[in-house]
């Protein structure tokens with residue numbers, strides 16, 4: 001258990017570093033496979049010792065080795081966040097890892113990298129790029145499909161649950177998008193439902209995700225509204241709260257639903 005958690009933390013740190021590079025390169029429209037990493041200020045090519053997740057940033061005290069300008073705290077924070085997501089997903093996976101659940105866990109870990117990239121991109125630049133959404137959705141769908149063919153005990157029920165889950169995760173945003181003609185939310189939030197709906201593959205969990213996201217979004221916006229830093233009409237990125245809510249629902253959604261049923265409906 002400990003060894004696996006350490007391996008997952010290491011993988012998470014590396015993928016977090018990849019997410020930082022990926023979002024920056026997509027933003028700058030650079031080739032993210034071929035190009036070497038450079039300092040975003042002075043353009044100096046970075047050496048291997050500058051690219052060690054978290055440790056490089058700490059040992060350089062958040063400054064570029066070549067031009068001494070600040071390196072955003074985003075870099076180590078994202079690397080640590082990815083490591084935490086990897087460890088927490090394994091430690092809190094809601095059911096045992098037998099019966100093909102390990103396929104679903106690996107699918108989720110792979111997709112969490114894409115979702116983390118979307119989280120950062122939307123938070124920084126208010127956009128959910130298709131370049132990240134579609135590959136992540138494809139990977140999620142492939143993983144679910146392998147599970148469906150190889151392990152799902154009741155295949156028709158699984159397919160129906162998957163379809164309804166996407167409908168729940170995307171449908172509300174799609175209606176809001178149509179009603180407001182794109183003024184309230186972006187179409188990226190509709191597309192994001194393809195990924196979260198697939199990962200959760202349960203309409204109940206998808207509805208809970210939207211509920212939690214709305215709750216967290218309101219709590220996050222309220223102080224900004226009260227202090228007058230944002231106006232009610234201001235556009236805010238909705239992607240990050242949706243992605244955070246999807247993560248919570250994946251690991252704890254069923255427990256939340258069971259708790260609610262036992263406390264209020266029995």
Ligand SMILES: [Zn+2]
Pocket residue numbers: 039040041042043044064065066067068069
């Ligand atoms: Zn520099």
